[in-house]
Amino acid sequence: MKAATLPVELVDVHTRFGKQVVHDGISLGIHAGELLALIGGSGEGKTTLIRHIAGLSKPDRGEVRLFGQPFAAGTYNERRLRRQRFGMLFQHGALFSALNVFDNVAFPLREVGGLHADEIHTLVMSRLALVELDPQQAWLMPSQLSGGMVKRVALARALALEPELLLLDEPTAGLDPERAAGFVKLVRNLHDSLGLTVVFVTHDVDTLLALSSRVAVLADHRILACETVEEIMCLTHPFIDNFFHAYHRRDEPMTPWAR
């Protein structure tokens, strides 16, 4: 084995939209096998950062390295192979609305080419089983699915090529607490059994506590800290206080409102 290359490495990333500065020198290394959470106030560019990692947008200055190489490096084919090494789950699923569940999950497999139809069938069904979807639901259209199911199908699609890296943009947004907890458990199980590296953006404390092995806090356009949850909770910063405030208060006994 070579010296372990980091799946994701951000080096001094600067981003601005017009005059608005979003990232002002962000450096972050993500290790293989970790579950890294990105948290930060709204407008701090969490989603933009994850889009940088996925290569959907480019920083104005600085470099994003995936599996040890800059995004634009290599030939067309090498770049494509590198892209197949990660999967991304979009906030609203981004399922192809004209294709049914089966074809959505089969899409990346068919893109690879060279696979027989029955092989694709088996692989799709095994992916659906992985995200705990019923095989009968494979023939539904995305518009017939509930929010939680859309996320599961999108996850199955992101996992179709067995990526090493999984990027999740707000994985539990729009799910009720019970479904959110179920989804978090699912991602954890997949992480354990497939040995994934997971990077996710969230603003839900429950998801953060249940899923992350390390937390990167984006505040004031920089990475404020990148530690475990316990260490982050000890820090004092207006954003961190605010973020966990609601959580702390929830543990206190509920006092009845004015009688």
Next chain:
Amino acid sequence: MRRGSRSAGPRLQRVDGGIHLHGDWTLAALRPRLMVLRHQLGTHRQNAVWDLSQVSRLDAFGALLLWRTWGGSYPETLIMPPALANSFERISHAPIVEEPRPARLERLLTRIGKGALNIVDNLRGMVELIGHIVDEVCRLPWHPREIPLRETSAAFYKDVVCALPIAALLGFLIGIVLSYLSALQLQNFGAETFLINILGLGVIRELGPVLVSILVAGRSGSAITAQIGVMRVTEEIDALAAMGVSRYQRLILPKVLGLTLGMPLLVAWTSAAAMIGGSFSAWMQLNIDLVSFFERLPAVVPIANIGIGLVKGAVFGLAIALLACHFGMRIKPNTESLSSHTTTSVVASITVVILLDAIFAVLTRTIGVAR
């Protein structure tokens, strides 16, 4: 035989009766050599000794490939590190569930039935839409504050004013072409002066309204359908309803009014452009100068034709707007539905315009034609 170096690519070696697999057996690694490996795997028996201990990585596809080679069960002698067993577990339990498909005759009957019901449903939706609009129109005079003047003005600007340049160009070119071709034929009979009759009647009464309708159906009809459709998909129409704002009043009526009132003007503009183009061509080809062309025009084309052209324009505009709104409201939240309904909207608009034109031709056969 055994090569010392260890590459990441998948390899398969036969070593005294046993089959040794090396390297990464993942989809990405297998893909470049898939044909060769499939062939190599196909020549080996399930009852050979399979040694997977040198496999560095195995994903679901690699596992599936081996699983199928083995005929759907583990071979009798298999040397495999336990870490790889997971991949086999996952694919061996994947169920085979075919898409439920009804029988052929049933499919055919369902299709015919659905098509018929769809027509009925469309007609009912259309009647409903017209009913709602009439209802709104009858209510508005008592609530003048709610008349959607701004929205109508916006629709008028977008669908009519913005279409002026392209409509003028279209009319001008058609006028030139029509005039040139007619002139060539008329010269054979020495009936050059009748060019003005042909152009005047043909353009003002027939071609002008129909051409503009086709242009507007493609330009505004599709835009209206797509806009209303996307507003449905993004729940904007529901948001309007939740605020107690009638979508018929704010969304549909302005577009219907804008097109119904604007189309006659667009028809007049296009017909005028066509007459100018035609007169130029007549001047070049037949040496009929512009002044005498426009002096003769009112004498040979009865004024009623302009009225017919303008009324046609209004009716066609109304039809296009109604159809565009109707199909927009039927769009379901997926991209396929959006594209198919936009296409249907334009095709239906053009078809209906031509049908209406035929009806007009029958109804007005005694008006404005010199015999």
